[in-house]
Amino acid sequence: MSTAFDMTAGQVAIDGRKILRGIDLTVDEGEVVAVLGANGSGKSTLVRALLGVQPLSGGATLLYGRPPARFREWWRIGYVPQRLSVGGGVPATVREVVASGRIARQRRGRFTSSADRQAVAAALEEVGLSGRAGDPVSSLSGGQQQRVLIARALAGEPDAFVLDEPTAGVDAGSQRMLADTLRGLVERGRTVVLVAHELGPLEPLISRAVVLNQGCKVHDGAPPTAVGTHALPGHDHVHPHEPAPAESPVPSWVLAQEKA
Amino acid sequence: MTIFHLDFMRYALVAAVMVGLTAPAVGTFIVQRRLALLGDGIGHVALTGVALGFLTGTAPVATAVVVAALGAVAIEMVRARGKTSGDVALALLFYGGLAGGVMIIYLTPGESTASLNSYLFGAITSVDSTDLWVIAGLAVAVLALLAVFGRELFVLCQDEEVARASGLPVRFLGLLIAVIASVTVVVAMRAVGLLLVSALMVVPVATSQQLTRSFRTTMALSMVFGVLATVGGLTSSFYLDVPSGATIVLLALAGFAVALGIGRFVRRSRTGESTA
Numbered sequence: 001m002s003t004a005f006d007m008t009a010g011q012v013a014i015d016g017r018k019i020l021r022g023i024d025l026t027v028d029e030g031e032v033v034a035v036l037g038a039n040g041s042g043k044s045t046l047v048r049a050l051l052g053v054q055p056l057s058g059g060a061t062l063l064y065g066r067p068p069a070r071f072r073e074w075w076r077i078g079y080v081p082q083r084l085s086v087g088g089g090v091p092a093t094v095r096e097v098v099a100s101g102r103i104a105r106q107r108r109g110r111f112t113s114s115a116d117r118q119a120v121a122a123a124l125e126e127v128g129l130s131g132r133a134g135d136p137v138s139s140l141s142g143g144q145q146q147r148v149l150i151a152r153a154l155a156g157e158p159d160a161f162v163l164d165e166p167t168a169g170v171d172a173g174s175q176r177m178l179a180d181t182l183r184g185l186v187e188r189g190r191t192v193v194l195v196a197h198e199l200g201p202l203e204p205l206i207s208r209a210v211v212l213n214q215g216c217k218v219h220d221g222a223p224p225t226a227v228g229t230h231a232l233p234g235h236d237h238v239h240p241h242e243p244a245p246a247e248s249p250v251p252s253w254v255l256a257q258e259k260a
Numbered sequence: 261m262t263i264f265h266l267d268f269m270r271y272a273l274v275a276a277v278m279v280g281l282t283a284p285a286v287g288t289f290i291v292q293r294r295l296a297l298l299g300d301g302i303g304h305v306a307l308t309g310v311a312l313g314f315l316t317g318t319a320p321v322a323t324a325v326v327v328a329a330l331g332a333v334a335i336e337m338v339r340a341r342g343k344t345s346g347d348v349a350l351a352l353l354f355y356g357g358l359a360g361g362v363m364i365i366y367l368t369p370g371e372s373t374a375s376l377n378s379y380l381f382g383a384i385t386s387v388d389s390t391d392l393w394v395i396a397g398l399a400v401a402v403l404a405l406l407a408v409f410g411r412e413l414f415v416l417c418q419d420e421e422v423a424r425a426s427g428l429p430v431r432f433l434g435l436l437i438a439v440i441a442s443v444t445v446v447v448a449m450r451a452v453g454l455l456l457v458s459a460l461m462v463v464p465v466a467t468s469q470q471l472t473r474s475f476r477t478t479m480a481l482s483m484v485f486g487v488l489a490t491v492g493g494l495t496s497s498f499y500l501d502v503p504s505g506a507t508i509v510l511l512a513l514a515g516f517a518v519a520l521g522i523g524r525f526v527r528r529s530r531t532g533e534s535t536a
């Protein structure tokens with residue numbers, strides 16, 4: 001089995017501030033890895049660095065064995081950013097945005113093929129937005145826009161999906177729908193890296209969890225159980241009768257596991 | 261006698277159609293990329309180019325293309341570095357370009373800032389057959405590039421990060437759109453002048469997006485509005501004996517006002533239908 005993503009000692013600094021501090025992360029083909037952590041812990045930066053979208057200030061990262069600058073098979077990657085960028089006000093329909101997910105498979109100067117159209121229709125169907133295909137994306141709700149982004153990645157029929165908080169602002173029904181979609185992908189051997197705050201219905205699919213805290217990897221291994229998520233650094237619940245969550249960078253459930 | 265019996269008007273009309281088609285086509289991508297004022301920035305820089313043409317005795321259009329393209333590349337590089345925001349980079353070029361143009365023209369023997377007037381405000385009726393070939397060639401090149409790279413430019417202008425994660429040559433495409441914009445500015449300079457050039461790149465797009473839902477139709481309709489404004493403005497300026505550049509831009513703005521009203525009305529009746 002080969003590796004999809006392979007980062008060694010990855011560092012990112014923006015304006016001299018260290019955002020990622022020496023991350024080692026290998027994702028094999030077919031794995032489903034969740035990236036967890038508090039707001040600002042560097043999750044988005046990590047997945048963007050994995051893709052080579054965010055340049056590293058130290059260390060190295062490989063996509064299917066090649067550094068991003070020399071990687072050519074971009075159709076193998078489907079990236080779902082944290083939010084939809086609507087552009088400067090020029091309208092674009094749901095179908096146009098989803099169809100742009102085919103770009104890595106299209107040859108310059110060629111017309112849209114029937115394979116392109118079929119993949120776009122299937123992706124729209126998968127996220128339940130076929131009925132809105134002709135509407136401008138800006139007229140959709142935040143949760144629906146999230147589904148547009150997922151459909152765009154699906155349309156490219158990639159081998160590996162990198163999803164940045166695909167469940168943020170998405171209702172329970174849509175989360176289950178996303179879980180079903182992901183299950184289908186996983187069964188077909190696709191690789192998935194997803195950033196999340198709450199795993200919710202995605203939890204049973206996750207084969208591995210990586211926890212970030214202030215730009216450091218503090219856990220890499222079994223996913224947290226539902227009870228365990230309460231101890232995640234990202235979990236902002238305030239329990240008035242309990243002492244404030246410890247400032248320890250390592251969640252308690254990790255410690256519990258390592259002792260076992 | 262109609263305007264078609266006058267050679268200079270025939271040339272001017274053909275030039276008007278070219279400008280009316282290309283400026284909004286490029287403008288659609290630029291507005292989507294949130295660089296609506298890029299055309300203004302390039303226009304000001306092109307003025308330095310025009311003045312350099314006077315100073316060195318070469319054709320001002322040629323020097324304007326070169327200097328405008330260099331300016332556009334500079335804007336793009338400053339923007340891509342991300343240290344200065346795009347609009348500040350543009351503002352710096354506005355001032356530099358305008359001041360540079362005025363200074364160079366002052367230093368050119370036998371020329372005064374009055375020589376710049378036809379470039380600042382447009383002189384479409386002075387287009388001769390040689391100019392027309394140059395304008396037509398540039399316009400066709402711009403439209404052909406947009407057709408070939410359109411799909412990639414759409415992704416780039418929508419979300420640069422996604423473009424990068426799709427393996428698109430982001431830096432090349434950014435420079436391409438900047439250079440295409442600067443060529444368009446110089447083409448449109450003859451029609452409406454450097455100070456109003458950006459209006460033809462932005463106003464028809466703003467007009468069209470009041471009425472459309474997709475990127476594709478926004479672009480197509482903006483080209484229709486562009487041609488209506490340039491040809492309509494040129495024709496009426498001839499009969500009314502008023503400056504053509506200003507007439508074209510005022511007509512485009514009037515079109516925007518009308519579309520704004522129609523767009524409101526259409527949207528209201530649409531929501532009325534869906535709630536009914």
Ligand SMILES: Nc1ncnc2c1ncn2[C@@H]1O[C@H](COP(=O)(O)OP(=O)(O)OP(=O)(O)O)[C@@H](O)[C@H]1O
Nearest residue numbers: 014015019037038039040041042043044045046082
């Ligand atoms: N372009 C940028 N310029 C400056 N700082 C940045 C930039 N992008 C990210 N950061 C900083 O990097 C840190 C990590 O950001 P990142 O977006 O990766 O966090 P995150 O874990 O994805 O957070 P969230 O849960 O809110 O999405 C933050 O402190 C943020 O301020």
Ligand SMILES: [Mg+2]
Nearest residue numbers: 043044045082
């Ligand atoms: Mg994030």
